[in-house]
Amino acid sequence: xxxxxxxxxxxxxxxxxxxxxxxxxxxxxxxxxxxxxxxxxxxxxxxxxxxxxxxxxxxxxxxxxxxxxxxxxxxxxxxxxxxxxxxxxxxxxxxxxxxxxxxxxxxxxxxx
Amino acid sequence: xxxxxxxxxxxxxxxxxxxxxxxxxxxxxxxxxxxxxxxxxxxxxxxxxxxxxxxxxxxxxxxxxxxxxxxxxxxxxxxxxxxxxxxxxxxxxxxxxxxxxxxxxxxxxxxxx
Numbered sequence: 001x002x003x004x005x006x007x008x009x010x011x012x013x014x015x016x017x018x019x020x021x022x023x024x025x026x027x028x029x030x031x032x033x034x035x036x037x038x039x040x041x042x043x044x045x046x047x048x049x050x051x052x053x054x055x056x057x058x059x060x061x062x063x064x065x066x067x068x069x070x071x072x073x074x075x076x077x078x079x080x081x082x083x084x085x086x087x088x089x090x091x092x093x094x095x096x097x098x099x100x101x102x103x104x105x106x107x108x109x110x111x112x
Numbered sequence: 113x114x115x116x117x118x119x120x121x122x123x124x125x126x127x128x129x130x131x132x133x134x135x136x137x138x139x140x141x142x143x144x145x146x147x148x149x150x151x152x153x154x155x156x157x158x159x160x161x162x163x164x165x166x167x168x169x170x171x172x173x174x175x176x177x178x179x180x181x182x183x184x185x186x187x188x189x190x191x192x193x194x195x196x197x198x199x200x201x202x203x204x205x206x207x208x209x210x211x212x213x214x215x216x217x218x219x220x221x222x223x224x225x
Contacts, residue, residue: 035215041218043202043213104155
């Protein structure tokens with residue numbers, strides 16, 4: 001049973017481009033969470049999704065950020081028109097119920 | 113509101129000596145508490161978790177933590193540090209039965225030869 005798979009591991013984008021981060025949850029897990037880790041900080045909650053539903057997006061920036069978890073395929077975190085301040089590590093976690101996470105290895109986004 | 117305070121941003125110990133990483137929490141309800149470790153450019157690995165069973169929790173790699181409600185603390189310890197323990201450690205709190213984790217700012221452990 002593979003763990004939570006995130007890709008790409010590293011992503012470099014120029015300012016103004018779009019970034020797409022993918023997360024495939026563990027088999028049997030229908031709950032997905034995204035967290036962001038800014039340099040020298042702890043992780044901060046962004047969004048909680050179940051299949052085809054956003055349950056809690058209270059940690060998402062109001063603009064340029066969106067997330068989805070379609071019926072088929074991975075969860076996607078999308079950042080439009082990236083800025084330098086978006087440079088961070090983005091972690092996805094999944095769980096079979098609404099607690100008891102397994103984290104992925106993260107995607108490190110660098111905006112140049 | 114929940115919060116977590118990791119009292120030391122950096123800790124240095126010599127190999128073979130004890131490790132103590134301190135964590136205090138604030139939670140309105142019965143908390144779940146966790147310690148995660150993050151090696152450089154790696155993901156997060158769960159070391160141990162407390163969910164209102166035994167107050168002394170044993171984790172992987174010889175780590176353990178004690179839940180002290182009266183002190184609102186959940187300090188992480190290990191009797192003898194190994195070079196491979198050098199990493200960043202995060203204390204995490206969530207209200208039992210909820211999904212949102214609150215992370216501390218981390219403690220970077222350095223192990224000296």
